[in-house]
Amino acid sequence: MAEKKATAPDPQSAALARRKAIKDFSIQYAIYIVFFVLVVGITIKAPAFLSIQNLRNILSMSATRIIIAMGVGGILITGGTDLSAGRQVGLAAVVSSSLLQFATYARRMYPQLSDLPIWLPILIAVVLCALVGLLNGLIVAYLKVPPFIATLGSMVAVYGMTSIYFDRPPYGAQPIGGLRKDFTTLGSGYIGFDGSYSIPYIVIIALVVALLVWVLHNKTRFGKNLYAIGGNVEAAKVSGVPVQKTLLIVYMIAGACYGLAGTLEAARTGGATNNYGNGYELDAIAACVVGGVSTSGGIGTVPGMLIGVIIFSIINYGLTFINMNPYWQQIIKGAIIIAAVAVDIRKYLSKR
């Protein structure tokens, strides 16, 4: 036996090694396996699912969610969270669309307002949300309020602010409609020949934001500091990382992302109410987590977040495509969130 062992690996240990390799592989690429199984499953049920048209629809559904996930993802990496994301989206949607109604629309919020250059209302919405983010950052970094509580508070307060802005004379709580053509084009227009062989503007914008955030996280001092703070804040402090300043900035950048996403959401749907964005924060956090971002901080990548968002869009779109009962869709979504994290966390548990 012993001699045999020395010359050739015995079949049993080879089988064990193979099994271990398969296990390691499936843990390492769990997210991609889920992704693949989902697509194959839906395609078997409805072969028409695999089409350029559907891919395009899924991407354009994902666009604003990607931008939100890019914002909240950075915060998750520091070990924080942001529950106010969805309400900030609503704030941006209401503010930007109220300033971009066409001149002849009967129920304009500002009847006297002349046509503003399109970038100005967008900028206003983005800056407004960045300020909310700054406030979140100040509360977390300087008042030391736990991020969950700090942003729970701002979530509630921002909704109040949005509603005050939204629900007022002369028209009261009416959806803001009659958006300018150039604005709605931003949300539903595309580059390319026709409806299916084309790329929507919002997809391009989302990918540009993702690219910028990737650069920020991987190529700048700020990004290195994010991971250091999330990985071990005490060690980061000793090494001279400006912890408070970094937290302030990450919440602010996140706010700016929500602002942009809210504006695009209004442009895409052609209107806004104070309830826009409600619950988007949990979708974004779930997508990030499914994409391998750790809620305890220090771990997460931009490609992971992208995949996470797209998996959720496929669930929403694909399961509807095969006419699955929407309540069942919720159950599957929930199960995937838990299963993805349960598998993903295996990567980091110490091997004993």
Added chain:
Amino acid sequence: MGATDYVLEMNGISKSFPGVKALDDVTVKIRPGSVHALMGENGAGKSTLMKCLFGIYVPDGGEILLDGKPVSFAGSRQAIDAGISMIHQELLPIPFRPAMENLWLGRFPVRKFGPLSFVDHKKMLADTQKVFKDLNMEIDPKTWARNLSVSKLQSLEIAKAVSMNARVIIMDEPTSSLTGNEVELLFRIIRDLRAKGVSIIYISHKMEEILEISDEVSIMRDGRLVGTHAAEDLTTEMIISKMVGRDLTNRFPPRSNKPGEVVFSVENLCSAETKSFKDVSFELHKGEILGIGGLVGAKRTELVESLFGLRQIESGSVKLNGKAVFVSSSSAAIALKMALLTEERRVTGIIPMLSVLDNTILANIRHYIGKLGLINDKKCLADVEKSIASLRVKTPSARTRIKDLSGGNQQKVLIARWLLTEPEILILDEPTRGIDVGAKYEIYTIIAELAAQGKSIIMISSEMPELLGMSDRIMVMCEGRLTGILDGKTASQEEIMRLATQFM
């Protein structure tokens, strides 16, 4: 025979770790109703012995007898059930729960209503009051644990042990954070327990206390038992010589550094924290290795963390190259070309999930920023690989997560982190703690090379041989005060120990 003479016997316990023999044939026997002190330097093997007793480590050899019968515990739970409890140095109560719930945690009295059981608060309160009364402790059972003083918390832990019918209670440095009156109170409790037939294993460095409270004293050194003596036969001097009586073998590299002019001086520095260091003054020369010795609790870490801007200073001055400086934060310290390798590698050093590369550049990222504010990855990688080579870090690659490296290699990465900032003053807090013997020698070599290059080094160490083997001068602290600065060539272990225990 054994059953009547001793309640607990640890016979010939041995335990090895890769590269170290932590315990070598140690025999300690505890008589019922006695206080048995266990003494030795840091690293002498006291805590390893206790971990073997509690089954946290499995001894390689030897046996443990309780009432003359061999036992082996698979964890502290079983030891506690058998009547052996330990009061740890760090008490970890559940802060926002009342004292009584901390006392009965895991074994709350319950009242049954059919299939349901409810916690019986009335009985818990009565039981708690009875335990406290028996032990003459004055604690309100309903106070939150976080509102209790360290002394009261310790009493609570002792009460817990007693309530679990402990016959042997181990106390690890029980007086390290107590005031004089509180120590008296503790001693009264210990004497009461002894009178009730409970045995105490008392682990401490403090000679006077040991001579006052204990019946027998066992002294350990380098994993061996030096001897067990009746306390009345011992003096402080005798204990010191037994604790340190060892010669230094060739465990340190030769050093060629030549200390030059004064580069850093500290005058009358006082901490802003209560019970920390006071009135510390010293000078550091260029190319010098200045050791800081002292026992655990001498506030050496607090001193260097204050120098590095991580803790507040109340008064005193710090001069760098003759100019007064005020170090308000760690980034200010880094800008002044200072570096601090912290004591707790895992808590304040490594960022486990990040790569060796990211861990190495952490304190120096600003120097890798190129065009458009982007990090120059190539330059980072080149520098990190150079560090890996020159410090002989054993890692599969620069992209490996630091958590996958051994302790010694993690420490080298942290040294590399600081060397990239090109410091002039390096403060090393216990640089070889938790590192195996071979890696220790490599770290010593690195330290010696740095000093030879003209870097000035402050090195805190609780290991006597390390202090004597590596330092040009040794400053010794005791209870937050500087008790002396010795020449590294002529200092003896006895002298250091005397200074380190001066106020005890």
